[in-house]
Structures are given as structure tokens and as C-alpha cells.
Amino acid sequence: MGYVDVSAVRHTLSDGRVLLDDVSFRIGEGARAALVGENGAGKTTLLRIIAGDLAPEAGSIARTGGLGVMRQFIGSVRDDTTVQRFLVDLSPPAVREAWDAVEATELTLMETDDERSQMAYADALAQWGDAGGYDAEVTWDTVTVAALGVPYERCKYRELSTLSGGEQKRLALEALLRGPDEVLLLDEPDNYLDVPGKRWLEERLLETRKTVLFVSHDRELLARVADRVVTVEGGTAWVHGGGFGSYHDARTARHERLAELRRRWDEEHQRLMELVRTLQQQAANSPDMAGRYHAMQTRLAKFEAAGPPPDRPPEQRVAMRLRGGRTGVRAVIAEQLELTGLMQPFDLEVWYGDRVGVLGANGAGKSHFLRLLAGQHVTHTGDWRLGARVVPGFFAQTHAHPEWHDRTPVDLLWHGEPGRPGVDRGRAMAALRRYGLADQGEQPFRTMSGGQQARFQILLLELSGATLLLLDEPTDNLDVLSAEALEEALAAFEGTVLAVTHDRWFARSFDRFVVFGADGRVYESAEPVFDETRVQRIR
Amino acid sequence: MTLAVPPTVPDPSVRSAIARLRQEFPELAPGPIVLVVRTCREELRGSPDGALPELVERLARQRLRVALD
Numbered sequence: 001m002g003y004v005d006v007s008a009v010r011h012t013l014s015d016g017r018v019l020l021d022d023v024s025f026r027i028g029e030g031a032r033a034a035l036v037g038e039n040g041a042g043k044t045t046l047l048r049i050i051a052g053d054l055a056p057e058a059g060s061i062a063r064t065g066g067l068g069v070m071r072q073f074i075g076s077v078r079d080d081t082t083v084q085r086f087l088v089d090l091s092p093p094a095v096r097e098a099w100d101a102v103e104a105t106e107l108t109l110m111e112t113d114d115e116r117s118q119m120a121y122a123d124a125l126a127q128w129g130d131a132g133g134y135d136a137e138v139t140w141d142t143v144t145v146a147a148l149g150v151p152y153e154r155c156k157y158r159e160l161s162t163l164s165g166g167e168q169k170r171l172a173l174e175a176l177l178r179g180p181d182e183v184l185l186l187d188e189p190d191n192y193l194d195v196p197g198k199r200w201l202e203e204r205l206l207e208t209r210k211t212v213l214f215v216s217h218d219r220e221l222l223a224r225v226a227d228r229v230v231t232v233e234g235g236t237a238w239v240h241g242g243g244f245g246s247y248h249d250a251r252t253a254r255h256e257r258l259a260e261l262r263r264r265w266d267e268e269h270q271r272l273m274e275l276v277r278t279l280q281q282q283a284a285n286s287p288d289m290a291g292r293y294h295a296m297q298t299r300l301a302k303f304e305a306a307g308p309p310p311d312r313p314p315e316q317r318v319a320m321r322l323r324g325g326r327t328g329v330r331a332v333i334a335e336q337l338e339l340t341g342l343m344q345p346f347d348l349e350v351w352y353g354d355r356v357g358v359l360g361a362n363g364a365g366k367s368h369f370l371r372l373l374a375g376q377h378v379t380h381t382g383d384w385r386l387g388a389r390v391v392p393g394f395f396a397q398t399h400a401h402p403e404w405h406d407r408t409p410v411d412l413l414w415h416g417e418p419g420r421p422g423v424d425r426g427r428a429m430a431a432l433r434r435y436g437l438a439d440q441g442e443q444p445f446r447t448m449s450g451g452q453q454a455r456f457q458i459l460l461l462e463l464s465g466a467t468l469l470l471l472d473e474p475t476d477n478l479d480v481l482s483a484e485a486l487e488e489a490l491a492a493f494e495g496t497v498l499a500v501t502h503d504r505w506f507a508r509s510f511d512r513f514v515v516f517g518a519d520g521r522v523y524e525s526a527e528p529v530f531d532e533t534r535v536q537r538i539r
Numbered sequence: 540m541t542l543a544v545p546p547t548v549p550d551p552s553v554r555s556a557i558a559r560l561r562q563e564f565p566e567l568a569p570g571p572i573v574l575v576v577r578t579c580r581e582e583l584r585g586s587p588d589g590a591l592p593e594l595v596e597r598l599a600r601q602r603l604r605v606a607l608d
Binding site: 113114115118119122123125126128129134 | 582583585586587589590594597598599602605
């Protein structure tokens with residue numbers, strides 16, 4: 001069993017800003033700790049420090065039990081890395097080093113087949129055996145069978161880029177969970193996994209006896225798996241010793257406590273300064289008071305030298321104001337609607353104020369359905385119409401706007417578009433500030449993070465005056481705090497919402513579900529359905 | 540007579556290497572081939588079992604070639 005002990009760690013960015021200061025926490029043996037925080041708060045930096053990729057400027061990391069690390073990029077590997085190389089890289093250092101030695105001696109042997117090279121090769125193989133390499137190969141066979149359904153010998157030279165993002169993640173997770181390392185650092189292990197994949201991950205993390213520290217934005221995963229939550233915010237980190245269910249209240253209570261401590265310090269500071277001023281005047285008139293005046297000066301100096309307690313972290317400055325407006329009672333009507341080749345005809349009535357989750361299989365036509373309602377051209381048969389005063393506003397997945405890539409948010413707001421009038425620079429900046437995007441106002445859209453792009457799209461919905469929100473995976477790139485801000489905004493929205501989502505936590509805030517089945521059937525469900533399999537098509 | 544190298548427990552890797560090398564080097568008497576193979580086997584003691592046949596045969600072939608040159 002292993003543990004991680006982080007003690008008084010400090011890290012300064014290259015521009016001189018202190019990103020992390022006095023970060024201390026311990027992940028004890030067998031714990032499953034979540035690491036959360038806003039994008040850019042320092043989660044990945046902290047993971048890199050724990051993994052040993054970065055040396056802390058101050059403080060130290062202690063750990064035992066061997067460390068296995070799954071990096072965030074896994075799932076999007078597009079280079080020529082093979083399955084074999086990938087599994088070697090996920091192995092303990094001794095196995096990696098022995099493997100590198102075997103590879104190097106094999107190369108030498110191909111060029112110079114003399115006695116010396118042969119003995120070096122034999123030594124490298126012996127080291128490979130001593131390092132547990134042959135045992136590792138047996139494990140890799142189990143891993144590839146579990147993750148890909150094929151033995152190691154049949155897939156070891158296959159390039160990772162030929163695997164889907166979910167398969168890459170699953171391969172890494174199987175290797176780490178079955179491997180010898182007792183401490184696992186997992187950076188967004190659930191990315192690229194569909195809901196059944198996420199459920200599988202949850203079960204595996206719950207049953208493992210390893211010590212796990214993981215970063216995730218999936219609140220359902222956090223709620224099911226984490227037995228403690230490490231939050232990176234305000235330039236430091238703190239630990240909530242309970243699960244995610246009680247995290248929100250714990251965080252609010254902590255912020256209030258910090259604010260109260262700071263308020264008391266400010267009051268005491270003010271009181272001491274007034275005392276010093278009073279005693280200064282008295283000492284000017286009466287030499288007897290000089291001693292008390294100097295004593296009070298010393299006390300004030302010591303108080304100031306000790307410094308104030310940490311202030312409460314600034315709240316994420318996201319204030320979404322999705323206003324909406326009253327529309328006809330029937331907001332969306334579909335009669336025998338069929339998106340050509342995607343589904344069987346179906347009827348649907350959505351009422352004003354409904355919150356409809358659109359769920360189902362990948363490739364079943366969910367996004368096309370939203371695009372149709374948004375007024376885009378989608379080939380279909382049957383009828384559909386929107387009710388009186390229904391104005392659709394469409395939120396697409398963040399990669400769906402290539403025409404915005406080189407434009408800045410201020411430029412996009414200034415020019416407007418049909419249905420959304422342009423606004424002057426002052427109003428644009430004020431709106432961007434409310435969404436925590438003031439610093440990105442002049443930066444090309446393509447250089448913004450996924451979360452920033454998502455928030456900007458929601459701002460456009462706000463400005464468009466939409467009364468029917470059509471949202472396609474709106475929480476996909478949002479950190480936990482931004483996702484909660486979106487949910488609050490949607491709760492206050494006067495109008496109708498249809499959202500395609502795989503986010504189980506987000507789906508709980510909906511009251512109706514339309515499911516697009518893998519068999520082409522479209523049906524309503526009172527409960528969310530997440531186990532529709534992918535639609536199989538001849539490709 | 541005392542052998543320079545104590546006899547190893549006969550194993551398939553030694554037997555198969557001797558058989559192949561005898562065919563490959565007909566100009567050599569069986570004795571020196573056996574001796575070279577057994578010496579190589581001893582020197583490679585500690586190598587993984589699975590890799591031993593290939594390692595023994597390669598090293599012995601190398602030494603026999605050098606001896607003939």
C-alpha cells in the first residue's frame with residue numbers, strides 16, 4: 001500500500017506569479033481522492049510536481065509504493081506510438097529502463113553481430129527478467145484482452161492512433177490498475193469514455209485497493225468514487241474529508257469562515273491603529289504616556305508582521321443571465337418526424353418551461369435534431385414547428401465553429417449576427433467580464449480553452465434573447481464550478497430547454513427525457529437512459 | 540580426462556544447438572563443437588530460459604567462425 005504526502009509546496013510561474021503556495025495534504029493508504037479546481041488553478045501543475053516531472057520551488061513530496069501516472073493527453077494520441085511502447089511507458093521505472101536496454105542492444109546486434117554485442121544482449125535480457133519484464137508481458141496480455149479484446153502478441157505493434165480515445169483510456173487504465181504501482185495519479189481518466197465506460201471506471205476505482213488521486217470534471221464520477229476532495233483554489237489547496245455530496249456545503253462554510261477570520265483581523269488591525277494614533281497624541285502632551293505609545297507601536301508592528309489570514313478565494317466570476325421570455329404553451333411540435341436515414345418517424349410535444357434531456361446512442365441523430373429545430377438545413381420527412389414567440393438559441397459543441405477560429409470574442413460581439421444585434425465595445429467587455437472572459441476579449445477564439453469557448457457560447461445565447469435553448473453537450477468542457485453556474489442560470493431561465501448530454505449529473509436537472517435508440521426508435525422516458533449502444537452503420 | 544567445463548544438465552537448447560552447428564560446421568569434429576556450446580551455455584547462465592537456446596547458438600556460432608578464420 002502506498003501514500004502521498006505533500007508538504008508546504010510552492011510553485012512560481014515564469015512570469016513571477018505564485019501559482020501554488022503552502023500546499024500541504026496527505027493521501028493516505030487506499031484513499032480515493034479527487035483533485036478539483038477551476039481551469040488554470042494549478043491542478044495539472046500540482047500533479048506534475050507529485051509525479052516528479054517538476055521540482056517544487058519549496059516544500060517536499062514524500063510517497064511510497066510506486067507511482068503510476070495517467071496523463072491527460074491519453075485518448076488523443078495521434079503519433080506513431082505503438083501499443084507496446086505505450087505499455088512500457090506506463091510501467092515502473094525499472095521495467096522501462098530494462099526495456100530501453102534490450103532495445104538498444106538489439107539495435108547494436110543488428111549492426112555488429114560480435115561476441116561483445118551478444119553478451120550485452122544476453123545481459124540486457126537477464127536484466128529484463130530481473131526487473132519483472134516477463135511478468136509485465138503476461139500482465140499486458142491480460143490488459144490488451146480486457147481493453148481491446150485481442151492478445152498482446154497480436155496488437156503490440158499496432159499504432160495507438162488507430163484506437164479510439166475511449167480505447168486508449170481503457171488500455172491505460174487497465175494497465176495501471178493491474179500493474180504493480182500502489183499509487184495512481186489519473187488526470188481526467190473519464191475523458192473520451194461513454195457512460196457505460198464511465199460506470200466501468202467507477203466500479204474499478206471503487207474495488208481497487210490502490211491509493212488514487214484523480215482529476216475529473218464529471219460530478220457523478222466524483223460523487224460515486226471520491227472519499228475526499230482536494231481543492232486547488234486561491235493559490236493553495238485544502239482538503240474536504242468527505243465525499244462530493246457534502247463538498248459544496250463544506251466549501252461554502254470554509255469560504256465563510258475565511259471571510260470571518262479576515263474580517264476579524266481587519267477589525268483588530270483598525271483598532272490597534274486607532275490606539276496608536278490616540279496614544280501618539282497623548283504622548284505628545286504627556287511624557288508619561290510615551291512608554292505606552294511605544295509599546296502599542298511594537299504590538300501593531302508585530303501584528304502586521306504576522307500578516308492577515310488568507311482571504312477567501314475570489315468566487316468564479318461567472319454570472320449567466322439567461323432571461324428568456326413567455327412563449328406559446330406548445331413550444332415544439334413534431335409530427336411523424338424522421339431525419340432521413342437516422343431514425344423511425346416520431347411525434348413529440350414540448351411545452352413552455354419544459355426541461356428536456358435528449359439522450360441516446362452516438363450517431364442516432366440527436367445533434368441533427370437540435371440543428372433542425374435551430375433552423376439549419378437537415379434532410380427530413382414529416383412536420384415540425386415552433387410555437388408562438390419561440391426564438392431558438394443553439395449551443396454547438398465547441399469544435400463546431402470553424403468560422404470563429406480567427407476572430408476574437410469582442411469582434412464577434414461587436415458585429416452580431418442575424419437574430420443577435422451587435423453591441424459596442426463597452427457592453428461587450430462588461431458582458432465578457434460577467435462570464436469570466438475579460439482577459440480573453442482580444443484573443444482569437446481558437447486559442448481559448450474548451451471551457452472558455454463554452455462560456456462564450458452561452459453568453460451569445462444570453463444576448464440573442466432566445467426563448468428556446470438548444471444545447472449540444474454544454475457541460476463537456478466546463479469545470480465543476482462553471483457547470484454549476486450554467487445549471488443555476490438554466491434554473492432561472494424563463495423558457496424551454498432541450499439539451500443533448502452524456503453528463504449524468506447535469507441530466508438530473510431535467511424533468512423529461514427523449515431517448516434516441518440505437519435501433520432507430522425515438523421514445524420518451526421518465527428516467528435518464530444512458531446505456532443505448534452506438535449505432536452500427538456500414539462505413 | 541577432466542573436462543575444461545563441467546557438464547551441464549543436458550537441456551534441449553544445448554542439444555539443438557549442437558545438432559545444428561554440427562551440420563553448419565562439417566569440417567569440425569564433434570568434440571570442439573560440444574565444448575564450445577557447453578562453454579557458451581555456462582557463460583550465459585542467468586539468462587532467461589526462453590531466450591537461452593537462441594543466445595547459446597548465436598554465441599557458439601560466432602566463436603566457431605572466429606576459430607575457423
